[in-house]
Amino acid sequence: MAKETTSQHRDESTGGGTPVPTDSVDAALSAVETDGLSGYNYAYLDEHTKREVRRSMLKAVAIPGHQVPYASRPMPLARGWGTGGIQASLSLLGPADTLKVIDQGADESVNAANIRRLAENTAEVATTTDTTKADLIQSRHRIPEEVLTDDQRLVLQVPITDALRKVDPSDAANRRRHAHKNYGKMWVHLYENVVEYGEINIASRYPTMVANRYLMDPSPIPRWDVPKLDDANHLTILAAGREARIYAVPPHTSVEPLAFEDRSFTVERFPEQACHACGSTDTYLVEVSEEPGTTAGDDDTAASFETRYACNDSSFCAKRRENPNLPKDHHLDRSGVDWGPATPDGGENA
């Protein structure tokens, strides 16, 4: 109802200022006196703002990989903590949606819990930790291990919007480079990497060409996740709050990491390691240093810490602990779907 009223007034607007229904004065005043979030609009942001964010997203989808400026609003979360992602999510969510929020692979991370709580309290959405049950996934720096489908949207939180920032801090200069598709400086940077280190030493935020046109910072996802963006079934929205930019990778768009013929793109390696909990060898693992158990000898120094590997995607790891052979495309009609590196059945059957 509120939505209709406001859009009506918007249409009558003649630029400069936003006409508002007069009853919103009372609404705003009562909001001041109301405790908690009950005085706020559905999904926290007002309808004009959500519409503006959606417009920016549409533009971003129309020009894959291009950074679209939008008026990032101050959110009740600190900038740099997912404010771009949550603005994108809240602009897309409706009451019938199910939301999953992950931070560095974990649903339980305190910041993910905080973002999820904001969406739950204001947008009345259902939440899940199960990747396959989510309509919208907001993630900081990971793409889930389970294959995303064309019914799903992925919102990645972005700290630094421009891959070229590595080689030039000036946005004005970099916007010119993007306009001219002039990525020479990045190529030189990669070449100098090879000269200095023998290989490219970029860990995450790997510079990636989208639809053979725009160089994109895919957000600090590990290199492991970059191939999942190529020709994906799902829509990926990348949203930065602090830097006020939105960009997107629409479904079935080519996404190609920059590399040389003789120095190809490589993902993170976990030689001869498996997750200590579920035994997976085809997932992104992180090292866990733990104090040795009582059986682990008598040496008390730091050197005696045990390093174990664990799945980073905690939700999929839980499923694998139940069913160790669960493929990453178990929820799809067809099998053998290729989804990033180390997708064994994808590789064999494709």
Add this chain to the structure above:
Amino acid sequence: MGYVAVTAGEEIIERAADLFEKQRLAGDSEGLDVDQLDDQLGRLTAQAMSEGGLYAPRLAALAVKQAQGDTVEAAFLLRAYRSTLERFDETPAVDPGEMIATRRVSPAFKDVPGGQILGATKDYTQRLLDFDLVDGETADPTEEWEVADEGDPERLTTVTELLRSEGLLHEPDEPDVDDPTDTTRESVTHPPDRDAVLQELARGETGAVTALGYSALRGYGQVHPTLAEVRVGRLPVRIEHPYTGDEVTVTHADVTESEAVVPVYEKREDPQFAFGYGLTFGRNERKAIGMTILDASIQLDSDDEPAENAEFVLDTIDGMDSFGFIEHLKLPHYVTFQSILDRIRAIRERKGTAGKGHDDLADEESAERAPVAEANDDG
């Protein structure tokens, strides 16, 4: 298990917030009430309002209380609150010459129309701790003053008006558009218009504005301004009456204003001063003057010095941005760190240094002392 709690994420967040709240309540003292903050710590609330971009003294006092005195956090609370409010109207631009000044000093001219008004300041006193304040309040020292009512204050001619009338001051170009840019509704792109620069500077973090302004004075810049004047006072806030269309004053806002002239001549054939402008909510002369220097510096539009580069200044000046991004480093970075570990290990393998600890390498180095450049040839 650290801050990725296995199951109790929500509860842990709540408990951490409760502990934070307890810090405020832990002492034996009386709780601070919002009026006390508003009345007695005006500099603090002014800073929160100025950086928050919302003129609301009582809300600012509440924010300062809630943030336990952290001004950036308080400004952040105000901005987050402000962004949820509908905009009813825009005010017509007010002429700062209308200011009812309680303080006005002109370092440029000894005699200015309206005179120098020292007003309330401790600028010229010795900074000695006043131990009398420890045990309660001293009596109002102005109680005995005999103050005659001299009627309404006269309008003060601004010093830049004097310079302009003589043609000594560069007249800025008329803006291309009538409506001012609003950087809270339209993100800044470069090169920015001057109104966007001024808005961002006015909302800048006081420490950052001071530091960058100082950098220009310290030698990293060309701007060493002469302040035309610094004024503290109240400006009317007007709106157009919705029915009559007349402008009506609805309230006043306390502001600090600063104007400076800079002996940088815009045109060779007709030498004129460039100038800089600063305005903040509340009393904050340091920030207003810092803003003035930065405004003047940015107009030089040069990449040579940090303060003269609009992009550099605007990218670093905002307290919400810098606070958020610096503190986000506390968030988990397991994924990215694992990725970095992979790179450094791969490069160490390639160089043949993998698996060697600090001691092994030290031995080897003392034996060979291979120059760094040579070691790189392996690649």
